[in-house]
Amino acid sequence: SGRHSHSHHDRRSVTSKGLSLDASQLPSHAHMHRGLPSSLKQEKGSALSAPFSSGYSSAKAALLQPIPPQICSACDDLCQPLKSKPGHGLLNFRDRYVFAGHLVYALLRGRPVVVLGKSESAVSAMVQTLSVFVPGHSSNHQILGWFSKPLNITHLARLKLVGLKRGPGNVIPRSVRSYVSIFDYDASTLTTPPYKGNHVNSIVRRQNKWKDDRSYLAHVHSVFLEMASKAFLFFHNFCLNSPNLTRSDDKSQPKEGLQSRATKVGFLARIGVVDCDVAIIEVIVVQVVKKER
DSSP states (O other), X not given: OOOOXXXXXXXXXXXXXXXXXXXXXXXXXXXXXXXXXXXXXXXXXXXXXXXXXXXXXXXXXXXXXXXXXXXXXXXXXXXXXXXXXXXXXXXXXXXXXXXXXXXXXXXXXXXXXXXXXXXXHHHHHHHHHHGGGSTTTTSGGGEEEEEOSOOOGGXXXXXXXXXXXXXXXXOOOHHHHTTOEEEETTTTEEESOOOOSXXXXXXXXXXXXXXXXXXXXXXXXXXXXXXXXXXXXXXXXTGGGOTXXXXXXXXXXXXXXXXXXXXXXXXXXXXXXOTTHHHHHHHHHHHHHHHHO
């Protein structure tokens, strides 16, 4: 998520119109933005209730009836029709937008992304496509397909991906722009910190040819699995043995020292996590810790 952006030199604009995406013109490293104040905790589950029955015994039996657990996994997205699932239209998104990797990186690292446009159906469909990259995307309160009111800084405490209606009275305030990545759907432009690394490139590499969304999404999930495995190693082999180590964007905790930072980067480099991928792995670890609490 984004840094206190009083300094505008930390922000980069990556567009498909007007600016070339030649690798030589991109900066040698992506600027890591420090995050917003701590976000609201995710709501845990929803209430389940059994239908009312006539008679005390029937009601008592219904209440005592065990509720089978509902287990969802990434396989559900692959084995069911994709039209109503996160990731529908993902292959078209990769092939259409040259900045796809930079947008995917913003989502994976937990930076709020605003999809700006006039058409509710088009913007909502794009939000559904991109929602597969939101860490913990099963928590629907982090994603809003269409929002027609002005966006303010308080919305960023919980929203990670939002479709925003374009209008003369619905301009994104400068205070909000500092913290979000803006995908202008109508103009096909993106304003976001650039990406440099390996894992996202393996997701959006156009040399990989896929027959349809389902096969491409299976590849995306394989990359997710690889990142999750490395996050597991990082958490159990490094974080648990470094009690004084804290994330640099957690303002409620003291910042890690230069030596701790160098040690962390060195450990991650040994397992193939470098550059911007470090921030992604840290976000995955934070999501796991939140769910275990």
